[in-house]
Amino acid sequence: MPDTTLRLDPEIIIGQDTVNRLGSFCSNLGRKVFLIAEPGLYEHKLIERVLKVFEDAGLEVILFDEIPTQATAEAADNAAFLARGARCDMVVGFGSIKAQYTARLAAIIAASQFRLFELLDGMREENACLPYVAIPSTWEDPFLLSDFLVAIDPRDRFTKLIKCPRRLCHAVILDSSLAEPLSGTSAPTAVFDSLCSSLEAYCSTKSSLLSDAFLEQAISLYAGIMLSNPEQPVSDTLNASIYAGLLMSMGASASAPGIGTALAYALNGKFSITKSWCSTVLLPYVIEKLIASRPEKMAKVASLMGEIVEGRSVSESANMTVDIVRRHMGNFQVPARLKDFNLPLDRLLPLAEAARNLEFVSFSPWTVASEDAYDLLKQAF
Numbered sequence: 001m002p003d004t005t006l007r008l009d010p011e012i013i014i015g016q017d018t019v020n021r022l023g024s025f026c027s028n029l030g031r032k033v034f035l036i037a038e039p040g041l042y043e044h045k046l047i048e049r050v051l052k053v054f055e056d057a058g059l060e061v062i063l064f065d066e067i068p069t070q071a072t073a074e075a076a077d078n079a080a081f082l083a084r085g086a087r088c089d090m091v092v093g094f095g096s097i098k099a100q101y102t103a104r105l106a107a108i109i110a111a112s113q114f115r116l117f118e119l120l121d122g123m124r125e126e127n128a129c130l131p132y133v134a135i136p137s138t139w140e141d142p143f144l145l146s147d148f149l150v151a152i153d154p155r156d157r158f159t160k161l162i163k164c165p166r167r168l169c170h171a172v173i174l175d176s177s178l179a180e181p182l183s184g185t186s187a188p189t190a191v192f193d194s195l196c197s198s199l200e201a202y203c204s205t206k207s208s209l210l211s212d213a214f215l216e217q218a219i220s221l222y223a224g225i226m227l228s229n230p231e232q233p234v235s236d237t238l239n240a241s242i243y244a245g246l247l248m249s250m251g252a253s254a255s256a257p258g259i260g261t262a263l264a265y266a267l268n269g270k271f272s273i274t275k276s277w278c279s280t281v282l283l284p285y286v287i288e289k290l291i292a293s294r295p296e297k298m299a300k301v302a303s304l305m306g307e308i309v310e311g312r313s314v315s316e317s318a319n320m321t322v323d324i325v326r327r328h329m330g331n332f333q334v335p336a337r338l339k340d341f342n343l344p345l346d347r348l349l350p351l352a353e354a355a356r357n358l359e360f361v362s363f364s365p366w367t368v369a370s371e372d373a374y375d376l377l378k379q380a381f
Contacts, residue, residue: 010134010145011171014242019050019135019175022092023057029131029170030089032060034110036079036103038095038180039065041137046178050094050135062086067095067102070272072154076102077116080109083130090131090170096138096180097275104149107132107168120153120160129165134172137180139245140190140276142197142252142261144172148359152269158354159262159269174246176238186276188226188332191241192325193264193276195222196283198248199301200258203294206363207255214251216304218244223305226328256363259356259373260286266355273341280334284322285379291318293365338381348377 013021026033033054041047047065054061064079083091083106091110093103109116111128119125134144143149148161201207202215221244228237260282268275291298299317303309305324309317329336339345352373355361361368 010169012174012246013171014174014246015176017175017177018173019053019178022050022133022135022173023053023059025171026054026059026090026092026133027057029133031058032062032086032088033090033092034062034064034079034083034086034088034106034130035092035094036064036067036099036106037093038067038099038137041095041180046137047094049178050092062088064106067099071098071102071152072157072269073105073116073120073151073160074154076105076151077109079103079106083107083110088130090133092133092135094135094137094178096136097141100134100136100141100144101149101151103134104132104164104168105151105162108162108165117155119162120151124163125165127165127167129168131170132168133170135178136172136174136245137178138190139174139242139249140194140197141245141249142194142201142257144245144249145169145253146249147253150265157270158351159266159358161358161360174242176242179238185332185334186274188328189274189276189280189334191222191225192283192329192334193279194245194248195219195325196264196279196286197252197257197261198222199287199290199298200260200364201248201252201255202301203290203297203365204255204258204363205365211251211255214247214254216300218247218251219301219304221247223324226332227306256360258286258364259361259368259376262355262358262361263352263373263377265358266351267338267343270351271341271343273343277335277341278338280329281336281338281380282376284326284329285376287322287325289366289376291322338377343381345378345381349374352377 037047091107093100107130112125114123198218264275264278267278295318299314302317302320307320353370356373
């Protein structure tokens, strides 16, 4: 069994209206806050609400909302320049995965001896960073509690992995009242996206009893969400999504996601296609690879997802998993092929190579060569 490192540094605050505790918590870190927020959150006055919490606590806030739709790590560099110049005491990230990675990277750059491109090229900042507080508005981030963050290199839009300094993240606030409204296929694809990371981390060679405990609970919750009654109260599904997302992040931080997650990030970075859509399309093909390499675990997944596996062989039970997912994908009418996104297949090989080289892919339960990553894209095309 591999060694397990469990870091419990971030304070995790979960519940309705827990954002009201943000001011008192940040007061312990200083008086000047650099808030990085996703501009789409203005629509429901969520940014105004967070600003009011800081105002009531007597904290000075500098708001940075210049996160473009096709944001790269350059947005974090611009934010860090302003945070450093204003002598801010902390960075708070409010929004989806894009806002969180921008905020985390800005917190590193603002106190680092290295420039952006040095960090993207592999230089590591061991300790220097501003304290970072995360307020996610979505909950499908496998690296939320990890020692790494994913960034898009503005030079070529390839995805890079950056090692985070110790004690970067001081708190994570998971407040259902700050949820980013998801419409159309966005809600189900967010679940399939999270399920992809959960299954890959569950079957990873880095997995342990600890990560399995988190991920089995996450997988069960995601299965319940996929089966939820449309008349079920929105708050019930929302709370289940929050806890599932937290368990997935905890499990993934103790283990590692795999090539499906890496390719989804890579496609999102290079072509600005929503990451959850990419993960959803890739998911059935990822599951087929996991069934071949980890049949016992995938048989357990079928049981976790509510299927009756008693009396069936391991192979039969494991293969039920891909059928379950395809059935749910059909019910929700989510994207099923990469070609639906007008992607150029002949330009995907370099992207597959870059995704395969992300550090966490080495823990996949099968040896992933660049050709294997490209074959996965071709199968999903």
